[in-house]
Amino acid sequence: MSKGIKMRAARDRHGHRHTVEELQGMTDGGGTAPDLRCDDPSCGCDVRFVPRYQQNRANRIEPVDVPAYIGLTRGSEHAAGCRYDASGRLKIIAAQSDPEFLNSLEDGKRELRLLALHNGLRKHGLSGSAPTVIDSGLTAGAPKTATEVITSEKRLDSYLRTTADLLVLRAMCESDALLAAELVLRLGTKRLPWKQFFFEHDRFDEAWELVAKGGNNPYPVALVGSVRSFHQPPAGAKYKSSFLNCRPLYRKTDDPMRIESFEVSIAHPDASWLGGFPPDAEIVMFGLCKVSGPIENTSPDKPDRTRSVTYVAHKLTLTPKSKKQIVLIP
Numbered sequence: 001m002s003k004g005i006k007m008r009a010a011r012d013r014h015g016h017r018h019t020v021e022e023l024q025g026m027t028d029g030g031g032t033a034p035d036l037r038c039d040d041p042s043c044g045c046d047v048r049f050v051p052r053y054q055q056n057r058a059n060r061i062e063p064v065d066v067p068a069y070i071g072l073t074r075g076s077e078h079a080a081g082c083r084y085d086a087s088g089r090l091k092i093i094a095a096q097s098d099p100e101f102l103n104s105l106e107d108g109k110r111e112l113r114l115l116a117l118h119n120g121l122r123k124h125g126l127s128g129s130a131p132t133v134i135d136s137g138l139t140a141g142a143p144k145t146a147t148e149v150i151t152s153e154k155r156l157d158s159y160l161r162t163t164a165d166l167l168v169l170r171a172m173c174e175s176d177a178l179l180a181a182e183l184v185l186r187l188g189t190k191r192l193p194w195k196q197f198f199f200e201h202d203r204f205d206e207a208w209e210l211v212a213k214g215g216n217n218p219y220p221v222a223l224v225g226s227v228r229s230f231h232q233p234p235a236g237a238k239y240k241s242s243f244l245n246c247r248p249l250y251r252k253t254d255d256p257m258r259i260e261s262f263e264v265s266i267a268h269p270d271a272s273w274l275g276g277f278p279p280d281a282e283i284v285m286f287g288l289c290k291v292s293g294p295i296e297n298t299s300p301d302k303p304d305r306t307r308s309v310t311y312v313a314h315k316l317t318l319t320p321k322s323k324k325q326i327v328l329i330p
């Protein structure tokens, strides 16, 4: 499985630069993409064009769109220092992070201590919001003095930055392969597979089920979604939060008139910040989510109104404590 960062452009043998869009046009027109090389001056390794395609997955109502990209050919690797060198980027992130949170292991791998993030997100509010007093029994060693609170807020801020950088890197890669090989996720004594922490759109249902199973003590998850809509509370509304909704995942059931949906939303009182994420933008979000549902809603079928379709909504909502928990994928 490939370990590289997905690329948007590359050069052919003659040094001409081709973007993903140009290469897609070439293949759509029945042509073949030329042999390609990485366009970073320090690199030049062999890369290949992967045209966009649709993938059918079991129980999914719509095929999953896999957008076109340029990735490594089998056996090829970016030179150290190349801007597409994912391993190099991981080293830079690690060098800038708190060793208490992202530490080196004896075998050369690194370990991300998610429990510190989990406890930090559960314990207190950040920048401006009053600390919420939750003593769940998980908060052993909770800071007592004002100085300790400030120190631990600064620390949480640094953990959030590191996590955001790692997740953007993961979202830019072709697969889990690189990060899974170099970075171990640990939650207390438990080692967490990447598949139980990082969820793209096609696995929103698995994320919902996992968070639902966590009950009152959910562990942090990361989700990649594309922005679909923004909702602001109308004047006089009792609730204060605005909502940024991602494109839901739809899943078939045995009954053709019954469809399950998995909807990911972000709730936050700062409407201008949340509304600033443009439609169709790809975002990565992480933190402690809340689940609700399943809630059934029956409405007439569009082409044949004598029949009705039942939608079974499953909602996953993130109320971020820090704006660092939502990042736009470049």
Ligand SMILES: [Zn+2]
Pocket (backbone or CB within 6 Å): 038, 039, 040, 043, 044, 045, 077, 078, 079, 082, 083, 084, 085
């Ligand atoms: Zn390269």
